[in-house]
Amino acid sequence: MTAFTTTVDSGLALVTLDLPGEPVNKLTSGLIDEWETLIERLRGDSAVRAVVLVSGKPDSFIAGADIEEFTRLTTAAEAEALSRRGQDLMDRVEQFPKPIVAAIHGACLGGGCELALACHWRVATDSPKTQIGLPEVQLGLLPGAGGCVRLPRLIGARAALDIILAGKTERAQKALKLGLVDEVVPQSILRQVALAAADRLAREGTARRHRSRGAAGALLDGTPVGRRIVYRMAQKQLLKKTGGHYPAPLAALEAVRIGLEHGPAEGFRAERERFGALAVTPVSRNLVRIFFATTALKKDDGVPPGTEVEPLAIGRVGIVGSGFMGAAIAGTAVLNAEVEARLKDAELPRVGKGLKAALGILDERLKRRRLPAPRHRRLAALLSGTADYSGFTRADLVIEAVFEDLDVKRRVLAEVEREIRPEAIFATNTSTIPIRDIAAGAARPERVIGMHFFSPVERMPLLEIIPSDATDARTVVSAVRFGRAMGKTVIVVRDHPGFWVNRILSPYLNEAGVMIEEGVPVDLIDRTMTRWGFPVGPVALMDEVGLDVAQKASKVMHAAFGERLAPPAAIGRMIEDGRLGRKNARGFYAYHEGHKTGVDERVYRILGVKPLEGFAAEDVERRLVYLMLNEAAMACGEGVVRSARDGDVGAIFGIGFPPFRGGPLRLIDELTAGSVVETLTRLQEAHGARFAPAPALEAMASRGGRFHPD
Ligand code: T1G
DSSP states (O other), rough: OOOOOEEHHHHHHHHHHHOOTSSSSBBBBHHHHHHHHHHHHHHHHOOOOOEEEEEEEEEEEEOOOOOHTTOOSEEEEEHHHHHHHHHHHHHHHHOSSSOEEEEESSEEEEEEEHHHHSSSSEEEETTTTTTOOOOGGGGGGOOOHHHHHHHHHHOOOHHHHHHHTTOEEEEEHHHHHHHSSEEEGGGGGGGHHHHHHHHHHHHSSOOOOOOHHHHHHHHTTTSHHHHHHHHHHHHHHHHHTTTTHHHHHHHHHHHHHHHHOHHHHHHHHHHHHHHHHHHHHHHHHHHHHHHHHHHHHHHOOSSSTOOOOOOOOOOEEEEEEEEEHHHHHHHIIIIOOOEEEEOOSHHHHHHHHHOOOHHHHHHHHHTSSSSHHHHHHHTTTTEEEEOOOOOGGSSEEEOOOSSSSSHHHHHHHHHHHSOOOTTOOOEOOOOOOOSHHHHHTOOGGGEEEEEOOOTTTTTTTTEEEEETOOOOOOHHHHHHHHHHTTOOEEEEEEEEEETTOOOHHHHHHHHHHHHHTTTTOHHHHHHHHHHHHSSSHHHHHHHOOOOHHHHHHHHHHHHHGGGOOOOHHHHHHHHHHTOOOOOOOOOOOOEOOOEEEEOOOOHHHTHHHHHHHOOHHHHHHHHHHHHHHHHHHHHHTSBBBBBBBHHHHHHHHHHOOGGGGTHHHHHHHHHHHHHHHHHHHHHHHHHHHGGGOOOHHHHHHEEEEEESOO
């Protein structure tokens, strides 16, 4: 036995699980062997009246089945067998003749949650680290060790589907309210309370849980008719949300339905059969790869391995520019990194507006009970503002989020350098301007770096960190770690115009404009790309970002990359007509009280085009997708990203490139570079030089290469 240690006292066996050499407990095949042996021993040990299972890890109970083992599955039958093994293990726990109590602190996810569900009582800590749930659909899977059967039976169909279909995790208080756990206690007394519960259950037998779910619950969860309504609504919402690209939640819904309507045995069969089928799908493979890419990025400081630097601890941040981006950066830094954030702008009214917006991010979490009131108060006190640079001498990091103009940014850099300590860092939130240009003339260019956030900052997971050639490793590592502390997935990219995300986005948005000029209807373009898997279409995205911002960025790209990235005239004409997009409720779409109400047909008159009938959606898709793939290959060939992993994570988390497709570089691998070059060549013949295949792509095609080794 290596992972389990057992102590028995007064008939109570305290089993501590601590998987050697691993930061988290995960249900590996080896661990399952051990557990099976242990449980048989405890069954036969007459001195044992009850069992408490607790983790020896600091912040995880059990993080689920070993996802790495899934990557080695080759057939659906193999995967089904793995699920069957998990189900059997949980059955043995549930049928165990002595009470088993799960003492949960930290991550209790997937198979870890399913094990807890099979136990006879669940005690959880009230720590924010304690997260309980079934995230499997985020891996393109479903709960395959009994979760699709046990969770609905414990908390009802609706509450269970809410967790399973979204791959949600819940804090302990919410889990208690749902009936997912039985007691919530401070971490310091977890073992004590769990042992007391075990003792009580051993003496009094397993408790009957009486949960009233109210009239609606009794009807919708408690009757076949009600449940049929629940399943139908869930399926409708799923198809709308996933566009049919993610089979896992639909399969999970089926397994839950079969379990509730036809009994546990049928439910378990439905679960393992569907788990088997899902585990070997390209969708699940891609989602599992994204999981490992993001966990690997959590430890990647963005500098070559072995680079020894002492990062600067960042406790105080100054933000210059209290507009939309600056305010959101301040609010997110306070909320997630818990640092002091001081907003600066030219006039106090603007500072006040920015502070209100930053505070709004905290208020919204408070309102959704995601932030306890005392913590809200403490964090709100970390926000301050000024119309001069007072207080900036104490800043460890200053982030500039002013107008996207080189001269303005250089002036701010000069002003800030006069205020801050020599070791402090200056970061610019520019979205396209090369950092070396902004840092030209800086007193300490080694302390200047790009930190490119995406809007809305509090929700968009990606952060691009852009060092110039002058930026030193200490500044890179400090910025990367601070970005992670802000809850961001961080990629480090080269100081090329547009960096990575805007670089691959630029030709895609330009082409949407070109097609509108050709008369391709706006809604056909956007509908095609949302059906392809993007969260929003390119035209709606331009309206969101702001046509003036899009034009500014495209001018930088045009200047840097020439005619290939020339912006379509359409954007300029829209702006001349006073159309900036959602921000002034006039764009390609019409807006009413902030809500998009449909394409503004007057746009076609402004652009002097008549919307075409019957334009093929496939042509829209091919032109837009292949231009992005080509640019991704080109930029990757130039070393803009350090690896294909970073490129794909950047595209998925930065602009919502469909995760099930794995990212642009992964998609090229799946299509093969050769076929992508062929399609681009055909598009080039039909539409012009901007579709000329990237040299890196042609080279890859000629050697039959791939961007990803796996
Ligand atoms: N399998 C394999 N490796 C895992 C793992 C898992 N389930 N969870 C974490 N790791 C590794 C991770 O790759 C990293 O490795 C290290 O642990 C630390 O993770 C049958 C089918 C638990 C909240 O989806 O969400 O159960 O880089 O850096 O920020 O129904 O990891 O050090 O080599 O992320 O503190 C369902 C996945 C599985 C949860 C901890 N479970 N994990 O976050 O550390 S499917 C999940 C997480 C399943 C059953 C089904 C997080 C975490 P390395 P980390 P962290």
